[in-house]
Amino acid sequence: MTPPLDRLDAVRVVLVAPSHPGNIGATARAMLTMGLGRLVLVEPRRYPDPDAVALASGATRVLERARIVATLDEALAGCVLAVGLSARPREFAGRVLAVREAAVEAVAHAAHGDVAVVFGTEMSGLSNAELARCGVVATIPANPDYGSLNLAASVQVVAYELRLAAAGGKVWRAPRFEPATVDSIEALYAHGTETLAAMRFLDPRMPKRLLPRLRRLFSRAALEKEEVNILRGILARIDQLIGRHP
């Protein structure tokens, strides 16, 4: 079995008869941001073209590897699955999946061979005959009153879902520093309670909801050692100012 992330190497992005070379470049960029590298162009109207390079914005390596073919058949040759995108409902569509489910299925198939995701022209999408060549029809949930995603924007969403399906949603993590110990946090609460009482902000005989709310706030934040020190420093400074000597 291919490791999941490597399965993106088995994915071909197929653009059928794209009109604008800028969209080809923007598609290359969208693909590379998600780790896809294999672009196939079926009868592009204008290509190669400087607009494609300009919009690729550094993803020219995808353009350089792009294959140009004359027919959709050639583009799909050898694939174990073709996923065709369609915004509009089609009467004879077989299996229709939201793009999230389609991406999961595409990545599963990519363990066995090449998978194609197929996008139609900017104006009208894939024809019914082209869509009939695709085992899965995928659609991007969109505003029913304005579902007109730009071609490269559609590729971006599909590539994003493919990456998440292949690799999960791994992202950079918020940095975490040394956590505070439970006893240092309790000492902070004790200090805070005394200081708030000395400030006459808190009536120690009637603490009511104030302290539980503060505990809740700080427990959600998962205090770090340095943060406890900062808060103790603030309390100590208040103590000085109000003449409290603990």
Added chain:
Amino acid sequence: MTPPLDRLDAVRVVLVAPSHPGNIGATARAMLTMGLGRLVLVEPRRYPDPDAVALASGATRVLERARIVATLDEALAGCVLAVGLSARPREFAGRVLAVREAAVEAVAHAAHGDVAVVFGTEMSGLSNAELARCGVVATIPANPDYGSLNLAASVQVVAYELRLAAAGGKVWRAPRFEPATVDSIEALYAHGTETLAAMRFLDPRMPKRLLPRLRRLFSRAALEKEEVNILRGILARIDQLIGRHP
């Protein structure tokens, strides 16, 4: 509680100092495809601008409603949550979430008031100071070697996730016609078995795996009434051609 899809009306998309008016237009288009309508521009370099209108491609109603403000503070005023996008790890980020989780949180907050999703400049994103104004930092899982999404492409992914978080992934469904009855399907299998035997394609004493495989194939497809009729018609035609008279 606001119904989930209406919560998208509580979402502001905030672009901080965008350089290219084309990206503002493409952002408007990306927003509207997912049902977002409220765009706030913090000190755009060039706006209004014909490039914005051109790239909005019909989503000019979003541009017409766009607010232009001088500071991020103004853009965020009144919000119950600000989600800032960042591709790069930041040392002092508080909560960092993948955009899918951040969208769920944003939609939950949108039941209580306005939510802002905040995007930085094309070149360098949000500054650390700007990001510190955001309660949640969201990041789009991307290729670590080339994570440079176009600004409007980032907006497209975030808007897509917001829509899915608000509305689920409802899409058009494959059309389904009248399903075949169980007994008509069994009659099809019986007919098919006889015809395949008469064709000497199937040895009726040794059916082995052929019939189970065919049953499996057709059961996955969930046969419709009309399809059973078509298949019966094909079998009947074969019967004629080979001189079989059932």
